[in-house]
Amino acid sequence: MKRIATLTLVTVMGAAPVLSGDYSKHVDNSRATAREFMQTLKQDLKKGMQEGGPVNAVSVCNLAAPGIASTYSVRKGWEVGRTSLKPRNPDNAPDAWERAVLESFDERNCAGEDPAKLEYYEVVTADGKRELRYMKAIPTLGLCLACHGEHLDSQVRTRIETLYPHDRAVGYQAGDIRGAFTITQPLDHE
Numbered sequence: 001m002k003r004i005a006t007l008t009l010v011t012v013m014g015a016a017p018v019l020s021g022d023y024s025k026h027v028d029n030s031r032a033t034a035r036e037f038m039q040t041l042k043q044d045l046k047k048g049m050q051e052g053g054p055v056n057a058v059s060v061c062n063l064a065a066p067g068i069a070s071t072y073s074v075r076k077g078w079e080v081g082r083t084s085l086k087p088r089n090p091d092n093a094p095d096a097w098e099r100a101v102l103e104s105f106d107e108r109n110c111a112g113e114d115p116a117k118l119e120y121y122e123v124v125t126a127d128g129k130r131e132l133r134y135m136k137a138i139p140t141l142g143l144c145l146a147c148h149g150e151h152l153d154s155q156v157r158t159r160i161e162t163l164y165p166h167d168r169a170v171g172y173q174a175g176d177i178r179g180a181f182t183i184t185q186p187l188d189h190e
């Protein structure tokens with residue numbers, strides 16, 4: 001994929017991105033998808049934790065999230081996923097564009113913006129085709145600390161280390177940015 005140089009991107013990456021053209025409907029659709037994804041995931045996590053504790057719920061974030069993501073991708077022909085600067089699953093590692101956006105989210109968070117409201121979008125050209133890329137930050141909540149916090153129960157830790165030997169997604173505190181939803185919508189149809 002053709003990527004925009006990080007430096008150029010950072011200079012245009014304000015709180016209110018400017019798009020050349022009216023893509024407000026596309027942006028709204030991406031926003032709605034990120035919101036729906038978050039709600040489904042939170043519900044599934046809460047239910048999993050209530051039913052079998054965090055050891056059982058590991059498989060919710062493990063299996064349900066990629067499942068939810070691929071449902072959206074198949075339904076809409078989009079790419080929908082989650083990414084992070086410290087991913088648990090290496091498949092979720094950011095590409096150059098996503099990394100730059102995640103870094104800008106951390107900077108905006110440090111500058112006092114509410115992490116629950118951080119988003120960024122931009123029309124980019126990849127292989128000669130335009131696409132709308134959208135990201136929305138995912139704040140760390142109390143509920144997340146059982147698996148992403150500083151002190152993990154030893155059984156949870158073992159389960160995670162077995163599934164994810166390269167895990168980097170621990171040591172977070174409530175309010176930190178855990179990662180982001182990332183959504184790519186093609187704008188040019190065949």
Ligand code: HEC
Binds near residue numbers: 061062145
């Ligand atoms: C029961 C354990 C558990 C809890 C609780 C949990 N997660 Fe996760 N999380 C995981 C696992 C396992 C993965 C790896 C998923 C995969 O393979 O894609 C993961 C992956 C992620 C990712 C994708 C990026 C990465 O690191 O691979 C994000 C973002 C994320 N979690 C956010 C959260 C947030 C926000 C909460 C709280 C609302 C939360 N998680 C609660 C276990 C958990």
